[in-house]
Every structure is written in C-alpha cells, then in structure tokens.
Amino acid sequence: MQSFGKPRILIIGCGDIGLRVAKQLAKGCRVYALTSQKTRFQELRAVGAIPILGDLDKPDSLWRLSGLAETVIHLAPPQNTGHRDCRTRNLLRILAQGSDTVRRLIYVSTTGVYGDHKGARVSEITPVNPQSERAKRRVDAEDSLRLWAPAHGVVLTILRVPGIYAADRLPVERIQARTPALIAVEDAYSNHIQSDDLARLVCAAVYHGKPQRVINACDGGETKMGDYFDQVADAFGMDRPPRLPGEDLQKIVSPMLWSFMRESRRVTNQRLSELKTPLRYPSVAAFLKTISKNP
Template identity: 55%
Template sequence: MKNHNLRKFKRPRLLIVGCGDVGMRLLPLLRPHFRVFATTSQPSRCAELRALGAVPIVADLDQPASLRRLAGLASHVVHLAPPPAEGPLDRRTRNLSAILPEHGRLVYVSTTGVYGDCSGLLFDESRPVAPRNPRALRRVDAEQVLRRWAVRAGAQLSILRVPGIYAADRLPLKRLQAGTAALIEADDVYTNHIHADDLAAIIARALFRALPNRIYHAVDDSDMKMAAYFDAVADAFQLPRPPRLPRAELQKVVTPALLSFMSESRRLANGRIKRELGVRLRHATVADALKGLTSSSR
C-alpha cells in the first residue's frame, strides 16, 4: 500500500481546463500516467469528475480570481474550454495564461475554422489562418496568446485544430428529424470530422509525443461534403434524407450561425498526426463509425 501511494504521489500533475465530454473521455487515458486535476464551473459536476479519478476544482475562466489556486498546480495542461460567445478576443484564454506554469507543457484544442473558406482545397498545417467569423477570430486570438506564453515561459505548446466532433450521442439526429434543408451538390461544402474517442486519444498522444510548438490537424480520413454527411447519418438511422436547396434559398430558412458553417469548404490533411504522434484512428471515417453504431444497436 505504501509503494502504491508513493507511486501516486510521484506521478506528474496534469490539469484539464474545461472537462466536458471530450475531457471525460480523456480521463481514463491519462489516469495511469498523471495525477489529474479537472476544472468545472459547475459544483454539481464534482462528484462525476471524482468518480472518474480526477481531483475536481471549481473555477471559472470568466472570473480571474477563481483561477489563482491553479497557479503552479500542474506541469502539464490540456485546454479544452471554448472561447466566450462574443467579442473578437478570447478573454478566457487570456485569463488562463496568467497562471500557466513556467517550462510547462500544454495541449490546446482549437478549431479548423481558423482557416476560413478554402474553396474545398486539400492542405496541411503549413497553410496560414484566415478566419472569417468572430468565433474563428477568438480561436486565432487564443492560439496567439498561448504562443506568446510558450515563448515567455520556455514552455512546449501543441495546438490541435479540430473539426466537427461526433459520437453516438453527438449526431445531427434532431436536425434530420426536423427536416432542416441541406445544400444542393453544386453549392455544397467539404467538411471534416473526428470521433470524440479518437480526439481524446490524439490529445493523449500529443502530451507525450508532440513536437514543441507544433500544429496538428486532428481530423479523420473522411472526404465528404456536408449534405453527404447528413445523408449517411439519415440512412444509418432510417430517417428521411434532408431536402436540398440552392444557397440563395437556403439562407432564407436557416439561422446565420448555421449558414456560416455551410459557407466554408476545406479538406485537411492528417498525415502529421500519423507520422509524428503515431495515431491509429479507431474510427477512420464517418462511414466506419456509423456501421459500428448501427450494428451495435441491433
């Protein structure tokens, strides 16, 4: 018992900031290697986090005073918290950067939206960012804030640019049931995907294997347009496929937020996560994942 407690004490500390769905999937992968602390802004979630082996800490990235107890707590950090809903800056990441450790290691989960519209081109991590909406601007701001911290603190930063995350409980079933329209083929956009379990595995590998101050595309092997994705989910769950409309008509019937997602077309190469992190995707494509979901439910 003493040796077990000693090993537990000697394990490096890791802090998960914003431990939502992906963080909960990540916890079992990290517990053997770290003593894990996880923040939540909801005290009611503490028992849930504790049950999965994390030490819960109530903290709010919008309240800098609540972050002071995090200073110096852990040498490794996974930043999963989203930016605020408004404004051009990510104030939350700016508040967090004030308490990040010297010479630490941080994995930041960003978004592929930082590239803006790429007209369906296939590209790797060398492409410059070109954000087109406030949400993406806030992500670029967060990346820049963390880059400055890494230089100033002599730390190692890994940025994972992540597309649409899906899982069994993260599929557009309500949208399909509501009959929300999709774009016709000629107007449609390419989208990128990653299963939540694969994303958790990529984050874990980045903590151990990522090169310093490196960007990675955390995307799967799918190569499909948005309406094809909706069709695939509809077929798998025996739901009607969504109607197709030209862009000029669709913009009259969907929200501006939804339209912004349907206005950016890009395909991201994922060779770097395979070469440098040794990632082997459990769900290589959306089609593979849907087959597994439907077969397990029969």
C-alpha cells in the same frame, strides 16, 4: 501539492472530450479538472479527476491553478463575443505565476481558423483566415499561446479540430426535423473526428507532441456536408434530407448554422502520424457501420 510520484495534469474545460481524456489519463497520472460548478464535482471524481473550483471569466477565482501541474490540457472555448479570447489570456496570466511549473500545454483549437477555401485542401502550413468572430477568437487564443509558450519554456501543441461526432453527437434530430441541406453543386466539404479518437489524440499529445507544433486532428476524409447527412440518415433508416440552393437555404436556417454550411475546405492530416496513435475510425462511414440500425 503532493503528487505521490505521478505526473500532474490539469484539464481546463472538462466537457465531454475532457471527461474522456481525464478517464484515460487518470490511470497513470494525477489529474485535476477545473470547473466553475460545484455540482459537477461528483461527475469529475467518477472519472478519476480531482475537481478544482474556478471560472475562466473570473481571474481572481483561478489562484488554485498556480503551480498545480506540469502539463495543462486547454479544452475550454472562448467567451461568446469579441475578437479576443479573454479566457485563454486569463489562464496564461495565472499559469505564469507558477514558478515555471508548466512544462507542456496542449490546446484544442478548431479548423475554423482556416476560413473558407472553396473546397481546396488546407494543411497546417496554410495561413489562417478566420471569417467569423468565433474563429477570430480562436486565432487570438493560438497567437497568445504561441507567444507565451516559448517565453516560459513550455512545449506547446495545438490540435485543430473539425466537427466532432459520436453515437450521441450525430445530426439525427436535424434530419428528423427535415432541415434541408445544400444542393450537390453548391455543397461544402465538411471535416470530422470521432470523439474517442480525439480524446486519444489529446492524450497522445501529452507524450508525443513536438514543441510549438500545430496538428490537424481530423480523419482526413473528403465528404461533403449533405453526403454526411445522407450517410447518417441511411444508417438510421431515415429519409435523406431535402436539398435546396444556398439562396433559399440561407433564409430558413440560423446565421450560425449558415456560417458553418458556407465554409468549404478539405483538411489534410499528414502530421497526425507524429502522435503515434492510429485512428479507430478513419471515416464517418467506418463508425456508422458499428452502430447502424439499417445494415
């Protein structure tokens, strides 16, 4: 396709973060965005992206992606069941047909691949130890990409991302519902990144990502989950959530929520400096100061 001299970038999985990334990159690049819904075309065009119709669950619908762009930003999550990420495998099969067009691929994974470390620090060299099916699918995606990229001369950057937050992505409803948190002695460390900061890091990886590199895209904070809820409650002038022992809490929350609450790790971010993009919000507390209703 004609690129009019601009670098061509394809975004796979253009949700909230993808839209933020597309808006930034469209200023200097020709940005394509894969979507399975025609109803999203207008929204994608509004941020400067060119919509491409296709569904990662339907490989025959992906033919338009072959040879389309030099850089691919893969933000799509795996399907909801199984231990393999079939969506990533479908994507790689079609990209391999593009006559070596792709030169760089950025994959946004999750820090969930590390599993539970009982509060210990983990870094990019810590072996993965996924304990949920969701995390196992992410490890499968990473493994597939790490095999595929060097075989096709592609520079691969994997960004492992923790809990994403923004003004409209805070646990306000959870706090309003009085959903309990764990008592302090049993509480787990949680890790965070603000959504605009994450979008900026993804864009930075397009230009500064080192070959076959894993980077923890987090703020490096060491806040326990219950304390995080308390910070949000204080910022909005709400009552702090009650606390319960894990034995009692497990009985009243969903299995998925419990799987998040029982894994504890402190994710370090020393490699983040490689992307040459300082965080605007180095902590949740720094962000909450900008929106607090209870100064």
